[in-house]
Amino acid sequence: MCSGADTTILKNSSIAEQNKFAGIGGTVFFTAVMAFIASAYALYTVFDNYYTAIFFGLIWALLIFNLDRFIVSTIKKNDSKWKEFIQAAPRLVLAIIIAVVISKPLELKIFEKEINQVLLTQKNDLTLANKTQIATQxxxxxxxxxxxxxxxxxxxxxxxxxxxxxxxxxxxxxxxxxxxxxxxxxxxxxxxxxxxxxxxxxxxxxxxxxxxxxxxxxxxxxxxxxxxxxxxxxxxxxxxxxxGLMARVNALQQLPWLPSFFIFLLFLAIETSPIIAKLISPKGEYDYKLQDIENSVKTWITQKENQRKNVLDTDVALNQTIYNDLATEEEIYNYKKQKAREILQMQADAFHKSQKSIIG
Missing domain, CATH: 1.10.287 (Helix Hairpins)
Structure with missing residues (x-):
């Protein structure tokens, strides 16, 4: 379910195929768990309230879960690896953005002691600067x-x-x-x-x-x-x-970049692993069954469209023939002539009545 696969098709597939999608789904699920932890901590530094941080952290985790599930489920296996890569490129960019968003709060927590030391130095500098600024007054x-x-x-x-x-x-x-x-x-x-x-x-x-x-x-x-x-x-x-959050992010940037970069790479690997797994995995039983269903639906829709087009063409041809035949019938001609005469008489009577009322 977490991998976005069709469970009906997957239940009728081999155990190996089920295990493959279970691994992809597990990666998506645990990425959402890490997103919950990261966002809850980040929001706690903003709101300083456990309930608010947990509530919005859960919302964020569900959003990340839905995005990852969508990204993985929309990658279709193709006979051309190059086409698969082009198809996955936008999703890889989105995965990189999600990895940055998830990793940054956890970096703040992991390097919390070092960040606190940087913030202490900054606070001392701000205190001295504040006293100097006030003293100038x-x-x-x-x-x-x-x-x-x-x-x-x-x-x-x-x-x-x-x-x-x-x-x-x-x-x-x-x-x-x-x-x-x-x-x-x-x-x-x-x-x-x-x-x-x-x-x-x-x-x-x-x-x-x-x-x-x-x-x-x-x-x-x-x-x-x-x-x-x-x-x-x-x-x-x-x-x-x-x-606050911005102050801690700025303090983190003053620390050596290599440890933070390795943490980012870790989350990048976690976030992109389901996509990469689908790209490097060969076309399996599930993919063939899914392609067969999609081709069947596509063929059926094409047949219905062609049938509708043929019905429309036939109906147009019949209508044209029928109206051509009716145009030569004398009974229809006389009936329409009579109705036209009645309309002209009614128009003449209405005009005469309006002119008479104006003259007085």
Whole structure:
């Protein structure tokens, strides 16, 4: 049944012939089983749900089974191998496409650990790139605020330096080591001491004012940093979810191609084996019986078509003869003349009545 053979003919064939088609059918069946496993896994990576993956995987397996069964059953044995190959060429192309579709999900499962490693590297790169991209939105503002804070601190430092210099000036004046070089606290000392005290007061006021501004700006930086972290946290699940079917296929392409190619060859051999088996197998008992039935039907249909054509030709000839004979009969002529006269009279009466109604 799986091979698409006519079971009625096959039951009346030899055991060897039955075994041949049983092998072809078994290949078709197990190809569908592998298609179910492959598609169910692929769909599970998409939907992340067992029931959905199994349901659609079963639909896909039935589709592949039906296609393979159709491909095998439509290849008819011919006396010319070249004609058989031409007949099977489109089916071989379809089988190659099916082999690619079936093998790819299983490759993803077989190389799952290696793919996960590639995806981990990609996720890390995406995380760093995402942080860099988000940082570009906040870094200019944060750097601007930091420069303003540094300016405020620089202003305090400059005032502090100025105040310290004034302190050293009036101390050295009192010690007599600089300025007037008179030991003691004279008028010059007092003047320099007053300048220092005024600068110290300004320094304290500046510290109070600038420290308040610095605190405000640091709070602004903290707020921007918090928003930046929130954006990084909000976008991280998208990166963590970067392990869908397309991502895994792309990751598989970054692995060495030879192991994947061998798996593809395996499924290609499985998928094309029923077709190749029918191509290389000699014409058997089943093929002769099937050809005999098809030729019988073809002959019967040809006979019916010829019979219909002969009936039609005979009927046309008879009708032509009959109508030729009727054309010479006087009774038919007089009857048709009478009916034509009645029609002309009716037309004249109808025209007269319509014209009379118009005139009024």
């Amino acid at each position: 906040f870094t200019p503002e944060i750097e601007k605020i930091n420069s303003e804070i540094n300016a405020l601190k620089q202003e305090i430092e400059e005032k502090q330096t100025e105040t310290d210099n004034l302190y050293n000036t009036y101390i050295t004046e009192a010690e007599g080591t600089a300025g007037t070089k008179l030991l003691g606290k004279g008028p010059v000392y007092k003047e320099k001491r007053d300048k220092h005290d005024a600068s110290l007061t300004e320094l304290q006021q500046l510290k109070t004012t600038n420290n308040a501004k610095i605190l405000t700006k640091e709070n602004e930086i903290n707020q921007l940093t918090t928003i930046q972290k929130q954006q990084e946290t909000a976008t991280q699940p998208i990166i963590d979810g970067f392990d």
